[in-house]
Amino acid sequence: MYFVLRKSKTFNLSIKCQLYLFDAMVDPILLYGCEIWGFENCKQIESVHLNFPRKLLPIRKSTHLYMLYGELGRVPLSNSIKCRMVCFGAKVLSGKEQKLSRILYQMLYIEVCTNNSCKKWIKCLESIFNETGFSFYWLTWLSQQAIPPNALKSIMSLTLSDIATHTWNAEITHSSKGITYRIFKTELVLEKYKLVIPFSLAVKFLLFGTSCHHLPIELGRWHNIPVKERTCKLCDMSDVGDEFHFIFVCPYFKPQRKLYVPISYAKNPNILKFKELFNCKKINVIKKLCTFCNVIMKTVKSSM
Template sequence: MLLMFADDVVLISDTITGLQNQLNILHKYSEYSSLEVNLDKTNIVVFRRGGRLARNEKWFLNGQPITTLSTYKYLGVVFSSTFKMRNCITDLALRGKRALMEVISNLNGIGIIDPSVYLKIFDAQIQPILLYGAEIWGMHRFYEIEKVHLIACKRFLNVSPQTPTAIVYGECGRYPLYINALCKTLKYWVKVIHMHEDRIPLKVYKMQVYYDNCGYKTYASYIREILFAHGFGYVWMSQTVGDAALFLSRFKTVAINIFLQSWNSTLNNSSRYHMYREFKSLLTPEKYLSCILDKKFRNILTKFRCGLLRLKYNEGRWLNVEVAERSCPLCNLGVEDEYHFIFTCTEYNALRLKYLPCIYQKQPNYYKFKSLLSTNNETTLRNLCKYIYHAYKSRTIKLQ
């Protein structure tokens, strides 16, 4: 009965003659059933490692030649003749970016929205496009997919495309999409190993396990490497997971923890993050993104936290100037970095008295600096934004 509703047919053969015989049978069946094959939508892909097609690699349907392509999109996935997923990923990234730009365009008229709402829209509308078919390619990391995710985060933060990835993840409290792709891959693997013995996917998987044991690289090989890399080697050895939901939850937790270790290592081992790591230690969305509704104030705080304001310390980093030569152009009392801008420069004393709480004005130190930049007190955050905005505006005017 289901064949009555089929609107497409896939023929697969490992020989030239075998495929032609299948096409001949298809033609006979079409005539018998009063159906017509649309040759404009009928194509052939010869899967091979490379090289040109042989002269005899030509196929016909009712005497008419069928076009041979190197790539073909089937069920939303672009298959390549060389078994590479690059064309598929490029197509997914392009569609995801197009959908993201449409979402951003629709949200522009609303103004500032809560980060949880914006990111929920991304996860519901864009992420399914980017991770479509990840069950078969999700064991690999593709920058094109993550790039769309980063564009979404950077557009929300209103920062430049060159803003370091670690800071973007930190401000938004996000982790890379490859973790979700890995989970989709393993979820499908769990589904396959629990199939009935007569199911073709399970038979194909067992064949791949056999070839993996013989030293060949297969889909099963990547599953094995993922499980061992995340501390689940025993699951591969037993080929069973017990409670599937619990296993997948534990795997995702481990994958996130591995990323968090890498993220913290990035912050601690690079001078680029010398100031950011002073006040950022947890990968959680920042409070100011949801409570500061004035765009100009929120943007200035974001750029300040990300090290994007044109302070002498940041400019020196961009131009590779020695740290000792990055002194404050207004007071010359030391290097003009974020700490100096908030607590030390004498040009902003009046603004400090007006906007900063008294506790931060008396005996300032790095502990108070960290406390101020990591506070969740909405009043303090609003006053901090106003201080940075007016102080930086004053600095710009004085240096003109």
């Protein structure tokens, strides 16, 4: 992982390329043989997976996990583990009847289903099927025609990715920071702009969206100041110094706003326009917005 990070820095590789390298070079080592040991506690595996984006992006240690996953469009590695475990099970089951692995697998399955004995591996398979809504497949696992492993793989990976997206959305909804983050990020994907515009510029946008800044709304959170009192110190409007205020309202940034925010957004601003602006697909607009975010963060920090 450190080799990938070092080489990426040397050759100034894009985020997409770095993630690809991680998947191609680190994933296979992390997940080697996970079809067998995947039922164990995989927290350490996931922490390595999360350590990579933390090294890749200049974000705070305290940044929420959903932001990490969201910014890079990643899903937990446990998804790959579950998928590989289920496919391995299907592969064993589709083998020849006299094959030892198939006979053992059937014995374990029957033992778990009839005596409810604690065979961790089989139990884990059962829970994956239940979690993904395929309990029927599990209950009729031996009696029906074995599902081709490839077909099962595509069904499982699609369902697990849907579940991950659902969980991601739920985490944002239940987090206090999520209310703001929801404005900047609507989908669990790696946005195109991050691949097109220079990384150093894209990072400013990312820091602004993930609250890795020193705006009064964030500073107040650190000192437990009530939201109403986290006001902007650069103007006398007594408005809460949040992202919306600095992008659209604060008179201090009026000249920069004219320069970096399209007039259609800056005129009669509201939260919908704010969301639209930050989710705009036009690279030129996003590029200017990145610069504006950088100016705001720098100015606010230097005024402290």
